Amino acid sequence: MTKKRHAEIAGAGFAGLAAAAALGQRGWSVRVHEMNSELRAFGAGIFIWDNGLRVLNAIGAYLDVRNGAFAAPAYETRTDGKCLSFQAINGPGQYRLLTMTRQHLHAAMVKAALAAGAELVTSSEAVGATPEGELLLADGSRLPADIVLGCDGVRSRVRDSLAIPQERNKYKDGIIRVLTDRTGLKGGEWDHVIDFWAHSPRTLRILYTPSGENDLYMAMMAPVADTEASSIPINPAPWIECFPQLAPALTRLGDRGRYDVYETTKLPYWSVGRVAIVGDSAHAMPPTLAQGAGCAITNALGLAVALEETDTVEAALELWEKRERPLTDHTQRRAAEIAASRVLASGMKWDDEGLRAARHIPTGAAMPFVD
Ligand code: FAD
Numbered sequence: 001m002t003k004k005r006h007a008e009i010a011g012a013g014f015a016g017l018a019a020a021a022a023l024g025q026r027g028w029s030v031r032v033h034e035m036n037s038e039l040r041a042f043g044a045g046i047f048i049w050d051n052g053l054r055v056l057n058a059i060g061a062y063l064d065v066r067n068g069a070f071a072a073p074a075y076e077t078r079t080d081g082k083c084l085s086f087q088a089i090n091g092p093g094q095y096r097l098l099t100m101t102r103q104h105l106h107a108a109m110v111k112a113a114l115a116a117g118a119e120l121v122t123s124s125e126a127v128g129a130t131p132e133g134e135l136l137l138a139d140g141s142r143l144p145a146d147i148v149l150g151c152d153g154v155r156s157r158v159r160d161s162l163a164i165p166q167e168r169n170k171y172k173d174g175i176i177r178v179l180t181d182r183t184g185l186k187g188g189e190w191d192h193v194i195d196f197w198a199h200s201p202r203t204l205r206i207l208y209t210p211s212g213e214n215d216l217y218m219a220m221m222a223p224v225a226d227t228e229a230s231s232i233p234i235n236p237a238p239w240i241e242c243f244p245q246l247a248p249a250l251t252r253l254g255d256r257g258r259y260d261v262y263e264t265t266k267l268p269y270w271s272v273g274r275v276a277i278v279g280d281s282a283h284a285m286p287p288t289l290a291q292g293a294g295c296a297i298t299n300a301l302g303l304a305v306a307l308e309e310t311d312t313v314e315a316a317l318e319l320w321e322k323r324e325r326p327l328t329d330h331t332q333r334r335a336a337e338i339a340a341s342r343v344l345a346s347g348m349k350w351d352d353e354g355l356r357a358a359r360h361i362p363t364g365a366a367m368p369f370v371d
């Protein structure tokens, strides 16, 4: 009998959990280290397009995700009160896009990783890795593995310990993400995803997103320079002035929400020796195409498949990056152009440039959806 191959993974976010489930399904022993004391998601809501849904299906998380997520019948853009684009979604032959709370997605993925046999360890902080395949923890332990994955997010310690050069960009806008309830905003048009933009009296935007039976996610974009609108706790006055129809939700936000500036990280290569950098640690992108997690989980599954298809870890890493990277690079580049130009204010284009990742069938995820 051959010994099970072993993976040590830093980070129990979407990338780490997808990798853990996909490797566990393929007979690996897997341990995931999460620095936080609880397994939970941070942030508010999330959009998962068809490509991400296919990955969730492949790792056994799809039904748990679909039950409790929201399938809006339409996605609109309204700028200064005018409807600039309207797309029916989630019907037969249409784009599939589920919206949900991050906690809902995370819980389903934790369940899938555990079902695949992964061990999930909390309060376990990674501080680095060696190219030979050791994960280094803050408590001084060195854990040998056949492969180490740095799924530890945009500020990845694993990546930085390997001195991989990074290209980083920040943008002029940022986003307050907040979850509230849908009281008073249900039924008819209030079941649509609506991208509200205002150019006067100032430039602000609210991506209004029903995200479950009672959950409403709002991604509230404000320029970094607009200190009044970007402040936390949220100051409702400038927002209500631009979007009076959302006053019922805007007046009950209290001290919820956080403001993050868009940022991008790009690496010249995604692996060093036996260490792979997966997810935001490798390719953080602005959220404008809602594909950061979609690409992260696609690449996590793609890596597990490449490891199954090749004889050595080195060959798998080469195949993986060659196969998965072009689409991630494209998506990151396009998301960055959209962030810099604010072109979404003139309506979403629903074209191949923007939706290439959404249309893509990820490696290892071509099977029919479970129902
Ligand atoms: P993370 O989600 O950051 O997870 C990293 C995990 O590692 C965390 O659990 C963290 O606690 C843990 N960790 C960190 N450091 C260590 C360490 N040293 N040791 C151990 N554990 C560690 N994507 C979409 O697909 N759809 C969207 O709608 C969408 N909306 C977005 C909106 C905004 C405003 C932003 C900023 C991003 C959005 N994204 C979206 C992108 C998405 O959030 C990320 O791409 C995704 O979270 C990346 O997952 P990850 O697992 O790589 O990293």
Ligand code: 3HM
Residues within 6 Å of the ligand: 046, 047, 175, 207, 219, 221, 287, 288, 289, 290, 344
């Ligand atoms: C889901 C999502 N999509 C787009 C943006 C954006 O353009 O900032 C933010 C989001 O949370």
